[in-house]
Amino acid sequence: MRSEVLGIPVDLLGQKGTIETIDRWLKQPRKNPRLVVTAYSEFFVTAQNDTVFADVIRKADMVTPDGVSVLAAVKYLKRTQELKDSRTQTKGGFFIVKCLGEGLKVGGEILFGKIGETVTGVWLFGELNRLAEKSGWKIFLLGGWGDVSSRTATMLLKRFPGLRVSYDAGENRVGTDRTTDDRVIKKINDWKPDILFVQYNPVKQEKWIASHLSRLKVGMAMGVGGTFNEYLGDFKKAPQWMEHVGLKWLWRVMVEPKRFGRIMRAVIVFPWLVFCESLKRKS
Numbered sequence: 001m002r003s004e005v006l007g008i009p010v011d012l013l014g015q016k017g018t019i020e021t022i023d024r025w026l027k028q029p030r031k032n033p034r035l036v037v038t039a040y041s042e043f044f045v046t047a048q049n050d051t052v053f054a055d056v057i058r059k060a061d062m063v064t065p066d067g068v069s070v071l072a073a074v075k076y077l078k079r080t081q082e083l084k085d086s087r088t089q090t091k092g093g094f095f096i097v098k099c100l101g102e103g104l105k106v107g108g109e110i111l112f113g114k115i116g117e118t119v120t121g122v123w124l125f126g127e128l129n130r131l132a133e134k135s136g137w138k139i140f141l142l143g144g145w146g147d148v149s150s151r152t153a154t155m156l157l158k159r160f161p162g163l164r165v166s167y168d169a170g171e172n173r174v175g176t177d178r179t180t181d182d183r184v185i186k187k188i189n190d191w192k193p194d195i196l197f198v199q200y201n202p203v204k205q206e207k208w209i210a211s212h213l214s215r216l217k218v219g220m221a222m223g224v225g226g227t228f229n230e231y232l233g234d235f236k237k238a239p240q241w242m243e244h245v246g247l248k249w250l251w252r253v254m255v256e257p258k259r260f261g262r263i264m265r266a267v268i269v270f271p272w273l274v275f276c277e278s279l280k281r282k283s
Contacts, residue, residue, distance in 0.1 A: 005073045006044045006277055008054060010063050012074065014117045018064055019127055025061075026137060026194050026219045033213050034220035035059070037206055038121035040066040041073075041270040046203055048273065053203055056210040061220075064119035069266065071116040073274045076106045080278040099278050103271075125227045128195055133160035137194035140218070141167035142184065144199045144228045152228040166191045170200075185215055194219040199228045 001012045013021060025034050037043070037060040047054035057063055065071050079102045083095070109115050132139050139156070141149045149167040156163055170184050188196060196218040198205045205223035213221065229235060 003074045003078075005070065005077065006048060006273055008039070008044050008047050008057050008063070009060075010039060010065050010070055010074060012065065012071075012116070013062075013119070015119055015123070015127075018062070018119045018124065019131065021062065022128065022220065023131065023135070026135070030219055033216050033218045034061040035206075035209060035213060036062045036064065036124075036220055036222040038064045038066040038119065038124060038222065038224075039070065040120075041069040041266040043202070044070070044073075045265050045269050045273065050203070053207060056206050059210070064124065065116075066118065066120045067266075068115050068118055069270060071118060072106050072109075073270070075109070075115065076102055076274060077278055077281070079106075081281055084281065096279065099275065103275065121222075121224050121227050122230050124222070125197065125224055125231065129156055129160055129163060132195060133163040136164070137219075138191060139163060139165040140188050140191055140193035140196045141165065141228065142188065142196065142198045143170050143205065145169075148199070148228045148232070148234075151232055155232055166193070181212065185212060189215075189217040192217050196221040197224050197227070198222070199224050199226070201225075 003010050003012055011018075022034075022036070035056075037057050039057065043053075043057065047057060065074070080099050083098055083102070106115070129139060131137070141152055143149060144152065146169070149169050153165050153167045156165055166187075168184055168187055170180070196209075196216065198209055198221065200208060200223070202223065202225045205225070209216075209221045209223060226235075230237065
């Protein structure tokens with residue numbers, strides 16, 4: 001089921017439905033490459049002022065909810081829309097109070113783990129590699145600083161010995177240097193991977209994939225942010241209970257204080273924009 005937050009789509013398929021959909025894509029005769037975006041709250045904020053990025057997400061074949069805040073926004077907007085659509089809807093200040101009340105209810109559901117099932121980039125990366133070994137699919141890892149892509153390939157082969165994987169760091173000129181882009185694309189196309197994982201900075205990686213998708217001989221492509229590093233254990237993962245109650249952002253601030261600005265956009269600006277959206281929507 002496809003929903004929408006701040007004008008940006010999000011697919012509520014759950015983990016099982018997401019894997020089943022991708023599995024079905026890759027078992028079909030290859031036509032046009034598929035683009036998967038794992039969207040966390042900051043993506044929705046960025047898309048409000050970056051029309052190119054917003055267009056990339058809207059045209060993606062799948063947009064997964066990478067974080068409980070995205071699922072919470074979907075649920076909150078649905079409930080406030082129902083309030084507007086109901087015959088007993090209230091107007092003005094009282095309606096704002098009711099919207100705030102719905103926000104508190106959704107917040108409580110987050111804390112009690114009743115908000116729904118996220119499909120994060122890290123989880124999807126692991127599951128797709130597991131499925132790739134089982135199905136005989138080829139994987140290509142692109143990006144990451146230094147030797148991150150090669151170390152990730154080595155780690156994957158330890159966990160999935162039958163996996164067929166290739167990689168390229170892509171250097172830091174990918175997306176800005178045409179010669180590098182052409183070299184990387186040729187290497188990818190020579191391998192003809194079923195799945196291409198790209199790790200550059202968020203937003204940049206999605207734009208790069210979208211702008212070159214027609215040239216890529218892949219089944220599907222997906223930006224993975226810092227997933228290679230997280231998979232390698234280069235930085236500590238958040239305790240499971242913190243992820244469960246939507247506090248992964250707090251953990252990231254604690255272990256990577258330099259991310260404070262970005263994370264605040266996700267946990268303060270995003271909810272505020274969603275609240276404003278609930279007031280603007282028409283019945």
